[in-house]
Amino acid sequence: METTWTAGKMAPFRQGVQAGVAIAIGYMPIALTFGLLAKTTGLTLAETVLMSVVVFAGASQYIALSLLSVGTGIFEIILTTFVLNLRHFLMSASLNEKAEADALWKKALYAFGITDETFSVAAMKEGTVSASYMFGLIMMAYGSWVVNSGIGYAVGASLPESLQESMSVALYAMFIGLLVPALKKERKTVWLAGLAAVFNSLGTLVFHLSKGWSIVLATLLSAVVVEWLAKKGENEDE
Amino acid sequence: MNNAIVWMILGMGIVTYLPRMLPFVLFGRVELPPFWQGVLKNVPYAALGALIIPDIFFIQDDVLFGVIGFAAAVTAAWLGANVIVVVLAAVVVLSCYSMLM
Known part of the structure; x- marks a missing residue:
């Protein structure tokens, strides 16, 4: 904005x-x-x-x-x-x-x-x-x-x-409006958002975790995995 | 006011405030290891992914409702609309959809 x-x-x-x-x-x-x-x-x-x-x-x-x-x-x-x-x-x-x-x-x-x-x-x-x-x-x-x-x-x-x-879609649309520009700018953010979305879907729909735990775990797991992969990629480039 | 309800509200307030406030106090002056700084920089994008999906598809019983709202918002955002316009676009498209149903 x-x-x-x-x-x-x-x-x-x-x-x-x-x-x-x-x-x-x-x-x-x-x-x-x-x-x-x-x-x-x-x-x-x-x-x-x-x-x-x-x-x-x-x-x-x-x-x-x-x-x-x-x-x-x-x-x-x-x-x-x-x-x-x-x-x-x-x-x-x-x-x-x-x-x-x-x-x-x-x-x-x-x-x-x-x-x-x-x-x-x-x-x-x-x-x-x-x-x-x-x-x-x-x-x-x-x-x-x-x-x-x-x-x-x-x-x-x-x-x-x-x-x-x-x-009822308003806040979700706001999240999308905030996220998409970042997705267009940097490849890494696509992985971050995409993985977290998959993990959260698995957490709530497959493992039936409560919404609270599912969002925390999905966010943290995605942020850690992507960071680890990014670091690994950097080391291999050296 | 009902005493039990007031206590419940205060308890809810405390357990909600603590997780919001503690990181500023705990990590205020410490320099985290670079790896964890990186992880925390990743959090917003990951959080947004998890906040949007899968919940947006279940805002109404009709899954198509969420799918259309999702598509409208992504399209508007992709075309470079600012956040408020993205919100309005999704609401307007869904209003049209409800009228047609």
Whole structure:
């Protein structure tokens, strides 16, 4: 998104805000539906908004609702959340490598806003990532998530069904929009994304791993295997 | 507010925040071995692959729905559209598809 000629002049915070627009749009249908589902699960409006404010992790909030509705214990819900969100450890470790040398408290603050989507956008940005950029990016994503959770609950409706259905592709389309330019640029990224896609498909469809473990293992395995092959190739060239 | 629910939310918040925050603290000042730096640089591309596939094909019961959305997004992105345009293209194409069904 920052390939336009204005990007160089733009302050990092504004750049982050602009990059966050796609996420804000993509979160809307998911957050609205979350609010609606929370209501039917029997949560209060305050509890619903509190969950979005404190947790800020779409998939695990959905799973918490479905586990609550079948009477699963709280400890198990927390454990499930932990496993599902372990992948963010890998993402934060990766982002740390391209983070500018901001104060640790600023990093610890924006770390709260690392989701699949904010990570992907930040990771695909050219150059380094500053705290200001992350604050702008996360403000858009977090704002959309919290506000739309509340609206979904209060209004008790989501988008019209056909629009809701077609908007369910939004975040995936965003991931594709971020990935494809990299695929065109560098051969290695094709292997990375392709292998991880195959491993994740095997993990969920064949080995029936939980979504959390499958994504972590597929990502790590692909990143390690490709790095190992690349190193091996370099050594052989010498 | 129900106390048990509030505790659950706080617990979920803590176990979600820790994995997000710890790498910045743990690896903040250490220089990792080059191999692992390389691995971490690979992570975004691998993660995107795993985030997209296979889930995109199962967003609706109708697998074709996901396939068409996938094809629309890849085509738009391949032609060099910016991210927002890619998102809109996929949504619009799928809206047309739902109307035809």
